[in-house]
Amino acid sequence: MTIGLLAALVLVLAIGGFILGRMRALKSAKGDLRKLHSLPGYYGQTVALFTAVPAFLLMALWLLAQPALIEARVTQMLPASELPEGANIGLVMSDVRRIAEGLDLVIARGRLSEDDIATMRADLSDIRSRMADVGVALGSNVKPVVFQAAKEYRTLNTLAHTGMVIAVLAIALAGFGFAMLRIRPEFRARNVSESFVKVLLIGASLVAIATTVGIVLSLVFETVHFFQLYPAADFFFSLTWNPKFGGGSDLGIWPLIWGTLYVSLIALAVAVPVGLFAAIYLAEYASKKVRAIAKPLLEVLAGIPTIVYGLFALITVGPMLRDYFAQPLGIGSSSSSVMTAGLVMGIMIIPFVSSLSDDIINAVPQSLRDGSYGLGATQSETIKQVIMPAALPGIVGAILLAASRAIGETMIVVLGAGAAAKLSVNPFEAMTTVTVKIVSQLTGDTEFASPETLVAFALGLTLFVFTLVLNIIALIIVRKYREQYE
Structure with a gap:
């Protein structure tokens, strides 16, 4: 059976x-x-x-x-x-x-x-x-x-x-x-049934907690194993990433951290203004008919698979940036670049900023708007001086959530930014991120006990700490500056 x-x-x-x-x-x-x-x-x-x-x-x-x-x-x-x-x-x-x-x-x-x-x-x-x-x-x-x-x-x-x-x-x-x-x-059948359901709900919650704990512990144990084989000082302070299966590897994390932050900053520079302005328009200026059409269309971006964004970066955005910007200015000759991945990733995370910000702006009480208008303020002044300060904690949380999403992206970086681990400020050069190297170090027929493979867990733990810190910052900001209205 x-x-x-x-x-x-x-x-x-x-x-x-x-x-x-x-x-x-x-x-x-x-x-x-x-x-x-x-x-x-x-x-x-x-x-x-x-x-x-x-x-x-x-x-x-x-x-x-x-x-x-x-x-x-x-x-x-x-x-x-x-x-x-x-x-x-x-x-x-x-x-x-x-x-x-x-x-x-x-x-x-x-x-x-x-x-x-x-x-x-x-x-x-x-x-x-x-x-x-x-x-x-x-x-x-x-x-x-x-x-x-x-x-x-x-x-x-x-x-x-x-x-x-x-x-x-x-x-x-x-x-x-x-x-x-x-x-x-x-x-008392109802009491027994409801108690049973309550236990099931508690069990489901414990499964989620246990899964999180298991993920963290697996990363910690394998990271400790990695540091037993490779010096922690070289991992954290070396500026060279050059893995060689068989020995003699340089596994410095900083080129990967730099590439991750660089791509994420470009993505946020695209997503935050566009998403925030779109949220303000949809919440304060758009008619109900326009909002009913524009908001779902904007949120469609969140449902597109990341591999499709990666292909868009590889086939369209990368060659366009190379032909019209990098080569004429003499600052690059490759279609794979930080700028390519950053622009496409920024388009991908626009819905994270716009949708959340729109909901937060709409949650601001109408009485604040009416009070501002009653004092003679215009609509733009009301938005700048009343609505945005009131919605600021939630907007910052939305931006940090989008940043966490950008830091963890893989496929767009693989196809758009390349796999070169380097420290450079030229956005039209190929670079790579932590997530890309995690995939590459665990791909293929590799010896699992080697530092070149175990380094993926150290990279994963580092990425986890980065995203955790961002989420904690968002939580602190929201709790400290949150406005509660009756």
């Missing part, structure tokens, strides 16, 4: 529990709803929750724990003395999983029987030929101990999956029966 089918079966039981629970509640009250503590639907919800929630929790925990436990068991069957010299246990386990999947496929195609796997009557060459018949490649250098581990891996997976199906169905049926037996007219 597949995972999807098992989940569907549990859902069917839960739906049936809802219907039967509701019917049992009505029957226990002999059709008189006044005798029931709660509405009939709450009794059905109680049965459905006791049926589905424990079963799905068990399934989730089982699926999380099963691979680790099985791999730990199978790894014990792979003594180093019987493996190829210098073999990596992680790569060997990859072969074990691949062979186990191949065995499943060969059995499914009828090329091999369960008895052949169980008794090993078929030798390795025979099994290899049968697997090749269905397109599963088994290398000639596979050792018998690896094949034996694959057989054990497959057996344990099958047993664990069967056990999970039995356990999940058993706990679903147990929850179903337990909830049905509790249904009586005086049973």
Whole structure:
């Protein structure tokens, strides 16, 4: 039974529990709803929750724990003395999983029987030929101990999956029966149902918190590992970025920080004026008809995939800047430049500034406007001297949110700014950012334990700290200068 089918079966039981629970509640009250503590639907919800929630929790925990436990068991069957010299246990386990999947496929195609796997009557060459018949490649250098581990891996997976199906169905049926037996007219079904939902909401919140903590801890642990292999002083104070897989790398972060800040500043120089002026027009000057058309069209920019913006930078903006500005002025000859990426990224983040600023300006009480007009101020004076100061904290928060978005952008920089890590003030030269180098250091067949690969986690932690600081600054500004109106 597949995972999807098992989940569907549990859902069917839960739906049936809802219907039967509701019917049992009505029957226990002999059709008189006044005798029931709660509405009939709450009794059905109680049965459905006791049926589905424990079963799905068990399934989730089982699926999380099963691979680790099985791999730990199978790894014990792979003594180093019987493996190829210098073999990596992680790569060997990859072969074990691949062979186990191949065995499943060969059995499914009828090329091999369960008895052949169980008794090993078929030798390795025979099994290899049968697997090749269905397109599963088994290398000639596979050792018998690896094949034996694959057989054990497959057996344990099958047993664990069967056990999970039995356990999940058993706990679903147990929850179903337990909830049905509790249904009586005086049973406080609404309280139980609402408490269950409250626990689920708390659990969802804890999942979000745990995910954040897990991301941070994973970055911290791998960054510590990186600094054990590479001097922290060279990472933070070197002005050269020149990774060389195999040793002798210069992994100074400052060229990447400079490129990130440079591209982000150009993007903000484009997005902030355009977005802010658009927000002021839409909130204060535009008619309802114009606003109803212009605001959705402006927000369409936020829905365009970043890869499309990157292609626009590569094909249109980059060549235009090179042909009409960089080459005639003698300050650049490449279509990939900081200016290209900055301009296109600025267009992309305009909705972040305009939409949020528009909402904030509209939130300013109309009484402030009326008071200003009553004192003889014009509309422009009211906007400059009343509305903008009142909306300033929210606008600053919107700008910092757009800055965080710009700092974390990757695809536009890859296609628009190039991949050259350098310290330069010429905006028509190719540069790169932290996010681009994170991708490049983790792309391809690389040794995960090398500093050239682990540096990606140090870069990621640095980027996380930058965006965190920006968000904290925005929060401080909003709380300090926020105006509250009755």
